[in-house]
Amino acid sequence: MSYTEQLQHIVGEYRDDGQPWPATSHEIASWAIDQGRWAPQRGALIDRCAEELARAMREEYITDPQGRRIRAKHAAKRERDGRQGVFWEDMRTASHEHMEVAFQQRRQQIVGDCRQLKADLDSYNENYNLGESLQMVFDFTNDLAEIEALSALQLA
Numbered sequence: 001m002s003y004t005e006q007l008q009h010i011v012g013e014y015r016d017d018g019q020p021w022p023a024t025s026h027e028i029a030s031w032a033i034d035q036g037r038w039a040p041q042r043g044a045l046i047d048r049c050a051e052e053l054a055r056a057m058r059e060e061y062i063t064d065p066q067g068r069r070i071r072a073k074h075a076a077k078r079e080r081d082g083r084q085g086v087f088w089e090d091m092r093t094a095s096h097e098h099m100e101v102a103f104q105q106r107r108q109q110i111v112g113d114c115r116q117l118k119a120d121l122d123s124y125n126e127n128y129n130l131g132e133s134l135q136m137v138f139d140f141t142n143d144l145a146e147i148e149a150l151s152a153l154q155l156a
Contacts, residue, residue: 010037057088067155074102114138 001009010032015021019031032038040048057073064070075086076098089098117136125133 007038013037054086054088062092068151074099074106076102076105 011028013035014023014028014031017031017035020027029038054075057075058071060072061069062072070091072090072092073088074091074094075088077084077086078098078101079085080087087098089095089102091099094102118138121134121136
């Protein structure tokens with residue numbers, strides 16, 4: 001029986017037990033855990049904790065000596081001891097090599113987001129747009145200059 005089928009079986013047991021129906025997934029989950037019908041696997045717990053730690057590291061900001069709000073922790077997909085992984089470093093103590101890789105990988109993520117945005121926009125314009133064609137500029141030079149100018153005014 002697949003994991004999905006096991007979960008579906010738990011839902012059936014919930015209903016067979018005379019629990020309130022319709023029910024939220026949270027109600028069913030609470031019942032399943034209380035009844036000992038579901039327990040998280042160690043790997044799932046580690047994955048969940050790792051995701052939450054990564055989110056917390058992404059959201060840790062510091063103020064640099066020039067007053068800019070910057071991310072403190074940066075991830076880079078690297079190899080260590082023959083194994084591939086995503087390694088986190090604090091930019092205040094990270095090696096130049098780590099930061100170079102981290103910045104390049106973040107740039108590639110942005111390029112990937114832009115590529116998908118362009119595909120979505122082109123598809124909308126060609127297949128669903130009944131009005132004037134929507135346009136998008138993918139050169140962010142002016143946007144960045146404007147944001148930096150506004151930040152400089154706010155600091156002054």
